[in-house]
Amino acid sequence: MPYLIVSDIHGNSEALDAVLADAQGRYDRIFCLGDLVGYGADPNLVAEWARTGTAATVRGNHDRACVGSADTLEAFNPSAQLSAIWTREVLTPENREYLERLPRGPLRIVDEAANGGFDLAHGSPLDEDDYLIAPIDLRFMRPYLDTQVTFFGHTHVQGGFILSHRGVGRIDPHLVLGLEPDFCYLVNPGSVGQPRDGDPRAAYALYNPEDRTVEFRRAPYDVSKAASKILGAGLPPPLAARLFEGT
Ligand code: ZN
Numbered sequence: 001m002p003y004l005i006v007s008d009i010h011g012n013s014e015a016l017d018a019v020l021a022d023a024q025g026r027y028d029r030i031f032c033l034g035d036l037v038g039y040g041a042d043p044n045l046v047a048e049w050a051r052t053g054t055a056a057t058v059r060g061n062h063d064r065a066c067v068g069s070a071d072t073l074e075a076f077n078p079s080a081q082l083s084a085i086w087t088r089e090v091l092t093p094e095n096r097e098y099l100e101r102l103p104r105g106p107l108r109i110v111d112e113a114a115n116g117g118f119d120l121a122h123g124s125p126l127d128e129d130d131y132l133i134a135p136i137d138l139r140f141m142r143p144y145l146d147t148q149v150t151f152f153g154h155t156h157v158q159g160g161f162i163l164s165h166r167g168v169g170r171i172d173p174h175l176v177l178g179l180e181p182d183f184c185y186l187v188n189p190g191s192v193g194q195p196r197d198g199d200p201r202a203a204y205a206l207y208n209p210e211d212r213t214v215e216f217r218r219a220p221y222d223v224s225k226a227a228s229k230i231l232g233a234g235l236p237p238p239l240a241a242r243l244f245e246g247t
Contacts, residue, residue, distance in 0.1 A: 002026060002208040002215075003055075005189040007033035007122075007153030010062065011040025011087070012193025012243075015202035016049065018221035019192050026206060031109065033153035033189070034060025034122035037099065038080065039239050040193050041229035043087045047095035056109060059102035060122045060154065061129055066091065067099045075129075079236040086235060104128055106150065114209035119150040125186075131155050132186060135168035142184060149185045149207070149214075157197045158190025158205075158216055173216035187214055193226075200246035 004027035009016050032054045037043035043066070050057050062080075065072045066087040073081045091099070105121035105128055124130035124137075125144055132138060133155055142163050152160070159173040163184040171177055171187065179185060190203025197203075201218035208215070227240035 001028035002206040002211075003028070004030045005033070005151050005187075005205040005207050006030065006192050007151075007189050008035040008060065008156050008191035008193060009040075009046050009050075010035055010191070010193035011037045011043040011046050012202075012226050013040075013042040013045040013049075014223075014226040015193045015219075015221045016046060018219040019202050019204045022217060022219035023204065023206065029055040031055055031120055031151070032057035033120055033151055034058050034102070034105070034128075035062045035153065035191075036060070037066050037087050037091070038062030039083050039230075039235075040226065041233045041235065043090065044092055044095050046193075047091070047098055051095075051098050056107060056120060057102055058105035058107050058120045058122055059099070059128070063099045063102055067096050079239055083235050083239060086233065108147070111209060114207075115148050117147055118207075118209075119145075119147045121150055121152045123154040124152060125150050128154075132161065132188075133157070135161060135170065138163060138168045138186065141186070145184050145186075148183075149179065149187060151187050151189065151205075151207075153188060153191065155188060156191035156195055158188060158195070158199075158203045158218075159197075160188040161186045177214040177216075179212040179214070185214075190216070190218075194243065195246040198246050200244055 106119040122128040189205035230240040
C-alpha cells in the first residue's frame with residue numbers, strides 16, 4: 001500500500017481536506033515534511049490533524065517560527081512575520097507543544113520495502129532552511145544521501161531531482177516516476193496549502209515502495225473559502241490573493 005506524502009500545508013484546512021478526499025483508499029500511512037502552520041487561517045485544525053493523522057512529521061521553518069522566539073522571524077518577509085505572530089496568538093497550548101516537539105529533518109523512516117528506508121526533510125537533507133530550486137543546488141549532495149529516496153518540501157514546487165552518474169536532472173511531475181536502482185531521488189510532493197508552481201490546486205504525492213513508483217497528484221479545492229478565512233482573520237490580503245494564482 002502506498003504512502004501519502006504531504007508538505008507545506010500552511011494552515012489551509014480546505015486544501016488538506018481535498019487532498020485526503022482525493023487520496024482516500026489509496027494509502028495506509030501519511031508522512032509530512034513540515035510547515036503545518038503559517039500563512040493560513042486554520043493552524044489549530046491542521047496541527048490537530050497532524051498529531052493523530054500522520055505517521056511522522058518533520059518541522060518546517062514556519063512551525064519553528066510560530067512557536068519560537070522573536071529572532072526566528074528575522075528571515076521572514078513582512079506578510080510571513082505578521083502571519084507567524086498571529087499564529088502564535090491563536091495556537092492552543094496543546095498544538096503549540098506539539099509543534100515545539102516536531103523533530104528536525106532529515107528523519108529516517110525504516111522500511112524494508114523501500115530499500116531499507118527513506119528520509120524526510122523540510123528544506124534539504126543538509127539544512128532545513130535550504131531551498132533546493134535548481135539542479136546546481138544539488139551539485140555536492142550525493143555523498144550526503146544515505147537513502148535512495150529523500151522527500152523534501154519548502155519550495156512549494158512539485159517535482160524534485162534525479163541524481164545519476166551523468167549529473168542532476170529534474171523530475172517531471174506530470175509523469176509517474178519509476179525509481180531506477182542506480183539513481184538517487186530528491187522528491188518534492190509540492191505544497192498542499194500554498195502552491196507556488198503556477199497551479200493553484202493542492203499538491204501531494206503517493207509513494208509506492210513495492211512498485212517503486214512516485215505518483216504526483218493535484219486536488220482542486222475551495223480556494224475562495226480558504227482566502228476569505230485569511231481575510232476574515234485580519235491576515236495580510238496578499239496571502240489570500242496568491243492562493244488563486246498558485247504563486
Ligand atoms: Zn512552506
